[in-house]
Amino acid sequence: MNLQWYPGHMTKSVRAMKEQMGLIDLVIEIVDARIPYSSRNPDIEELAKGKCRMLVLNKTDLADPSVTALWKKAFESRGITVLELDARKSDAASRVRPLIREACREKTLRDKKRGIVGRPVKAMxxxxxxxxxxxxxxxxxxxxxxxxxxxxxxxxxxQWIQTSFGVTLLDTPGILWPKFEDQTVGRHLALIGSINDDILDEKELALELIRILSEAHPEALAGKYEISGTGDGYEALELAGTRLGMLGKGGEADLSRTAKRILDDFRSGRLGRISLETPEKEKA
Ligand SMILES: Nc1nc2c(ncn2[C@@H]2O[C@H](COP(=O)(O)OP(=O)(O)OP(=O)(O)O)[C@@H](O)[C@H]2O)c(=O)[nH]1
Ligand SMILES: [Mg+2]
Structure with missing residues (x-):
């Protein structure tokens, strides 16, 4: 599956981010804990040059906790301030705040030397x-x-948003890589739902997921769809459709609906906490 998706609004978004960067003290980069390699946009490195930085490994509730811990260590060993997070939880604010302070320590000291105290942090x-x-x-x-x-x-x-604790936040639209040299990156982004499903062949993507899971997490396929040994992939998809009772008019499995369901099961964690990338396998 050859994937490229870089709609015009993303070019505009990058331009808008560049324009705002002069005002920004801290760049908070969020990645998906299931694919920290593929979800790090290299453009952000360039955009955020010279700024205080921190990295949030988000959706940790959907990722394998032991793999997330390895990623955290890998990033920290490169001097990056990292936070593991489920952003939906009410404790997110109290967990992010001390990390913001840590990530901005140098800037705060610089300000202090110049007699500036308590100036709000502007974070993108x-x-x-x-x-x-x-x-x-x-x-x-x-x-x-x-x-x-x-x-x-x-x-x-x-969109600028004010907090009650001296940090002003700038929400930005998501930006993807303009071009993936490695198609695995595109597939991983599609699997977690960061590429618009309208441009995807969901059957092909579900087959890719089945292939990945049958190698690394056969128990997830066996447990949810009672399939083991994938055959040619299509066979597994058909079997899953039959087991799920997703049948077409002729009584055969409806492969499109089945593919959608399998992708949705993965994306929402119903197949378990599964990480698609490990720091050993990818260049962190
Ligand atoms: N399971 C889980 N879901 C999350 C977490 N954080 C966000 N979500 C869900 O992920 C979806 C996307 O969240 P948004 O906050 O809209 O993502 P965004 O990065 O602002 O997306 P764009 O504005 O489209 O770039 C929503 O359905 C959230 O509820 C998390 O830590 N765990
Ligand atoms: Mg958003």
Whole structure:
């Protein structure tokens, strides 16, 4: 499956982020804990040059906790301030705040030397689509200030949001990589739901998921769909459809509906806590 998706609004979003960067003290980059490698947009590195930085491994409730711990260690060993998070939880704010302080320590000291004390931190929240940027902002302000939704491209423009603890947050639209050289990156982004499903062949993507799971997590397929040994992939998809009772008019499995269901089961954690990338396998 050859995947490229970089709609025009993303070019605009990158431009808008660049324009705002002069005002920003801290860049909070959010990645998906299931694919920390593929969900880190290399453009952000360039955009955030010279700023205080922190990295949030979000949706940890959907990822394998032992793999997430390895990622945290890998990033920390490169001097990056990292937080493991479920952005929907009410404790998100109290967990992020001390990390913000830590990430901004140098800046605060610099300010102090110049006699500036207690100036609010201006933080830009950025990351790929659907990773939980707006959800984190809402948890940090304790109310629904930013629009959220379980599909990519919900936030369309930059929005400043005030917190009660001296941090001003800038919500930004998700931006993807303009071009993936490695198609695995595209597939992983599609699997977690950061690429618009309208441009995807869901059957092919579900087959890819079945292939990955049959290698790394056969128990998930066996437990949920009673399938083991994938055959040619299609066979497994058919079997899953039959087991789920997702049948077409002729009584055969409806492969499109089955594919959608399997992808949805994975994305929402019903197949268990599954990480698709480990720091050993990817270049962290
Ligand atoms: N399971 C789980 N779901 C989360 C978490 N954080 C956010 N979500 C869900 O992920 C979906 C996307 O969240 P948003 O906050 O809209 O994501 P976004 O990064 O702002 O997306 P765009 O504005 O489209 O770029 C929503 O359905 C959230 O409820 C998390 O930590 N765990
Ligand atoms: Mg958003």
């Amino acid at each position: 929240i950025c990351g790929i689509p659907n990773v939980g940027k707006s959800t984190l902002i809402n948890s940090m302000v304790g109310k629904t200030s930013a629009k959220t939704g379980n599909k990519p491209g919900v936030t369309r423009g930059n």
